[in-house]
Amino acid sequence: MTDDDLLRYSRHLLLDEIGIEGQQRLLDASALVIGAGGLGSPVALYLAASGVGRITLVDHDTVSLTNLQRQIAHDMAGLQRPKVASAAERMRALNPGVDVRALPEKADAALLDAEVPRSDVVIDCTDNFAARHLVNAACVRHGRPLVSGAALTLDGQVSVYDSRGREHPCYACLFPPDAHVEDVACATMGVFAPLVGIIGSMQAAEALKLLAGFGEPLAGRLLMLDGRRMQCSEIAVQRDPSCPVCGG
Secondary structure (H helix, E strand, C coil), rough: HHHHHHHHHHHCCCCCCHHHHHHHHHCCCEEEEECCCCHHHHHHHHHHHHHEEEEEEEEEECHHHHHHHHHCCCCCCHHCEEHHHHHHHHHHHHHHHHEEEECCCCCCCCHHHHHHCCCEEEEEEECHHHHHHHHHHHHHCCCCEEEEEEECEEEEEEEEECCCCCCCCCCCHHHHCCCCCCCCCCHHCCCHHHCCCCHHHHHHHHHHHHHHHCCCCEEHHHHHHEECCCCCEEECCCCCCCCCCCCC
16 A cells, blocks of 8 residues: 555544555455446445445446436536446546446346456446346356445335355345336436435445445345435345245
8 A cells, every 4th residue: 555545545544444454455356336327426436436446337328418417427528428438537537546447338147247256346236127137146156245226216225135145145035036027217207316326325335345344234134215204224135045046
C-alpha cells in the first residue's frame, strides 16, 4: 500500500473491522458487476471508491435520457454510449488506481462461465428474472458468493447467496426457476430514483464485507425495503433440499 493509498483509504483504515489488512484484501480483490444501470451505478462507484482492485462491468445496453433520473454513473455526455463505457469512465476518474474492465456484452451462460471464476464476488444488478437465474447458476457452478438486489416502484430487496457454505440457500431456493414470474419493467411501473441508490449501496456494502472479511453478510436472510414508510423487514431463507440448481 502506497502513501497515497494510506491517505485515500484512511477512513477505512480507522475502522477496526477493516484496518490495513482488510483494505489490502480489497485492493487485491476482483469483483464482477452484472448490470450498469440503476443498481449497478452505485455498486460500481462505491466499489471503485473503496479500492476494489479489479472490477469487471457487464452490460449490453446503452445510455438513454430516461436512465438519467436514477442511473447516477451516467450523464448527458454519455447518451447513446454503452453503459459500461460511461460507468467505467466515471469510475476511473474517481479512482485511477482501480483496474476497470468494461464488457458491452449480454451476460449469457458462456460469458458468465468465463468471468465468474475470475472474480471473488459477483454482484447481480440486472432487472429480469431470467438473467438473475443465469447469474445464480454460474455462481453455484463456480462456488462464488452472489450479492443480489432488486428495486421497482418504491420497493426493494437485497440478499447474499453464498453457495460456498452448504447451509446457505441459492437464489433458486427462494425463487424457483420453473415458477411463472411475469417480469415488470420500470418503463411501465416506474421506480423511485433514490430507491435504486439505497439498494445498490446495500449491495456494495455486502460485497465489501465479503471481500474484506468482516461483519455478518446477508446470507440466508432476505432484507426488504418499503420505501413508502422507509421501513426494512427481514425474513430467514432456508436452503431447499430439492433445489434444481444447488442440490439442497
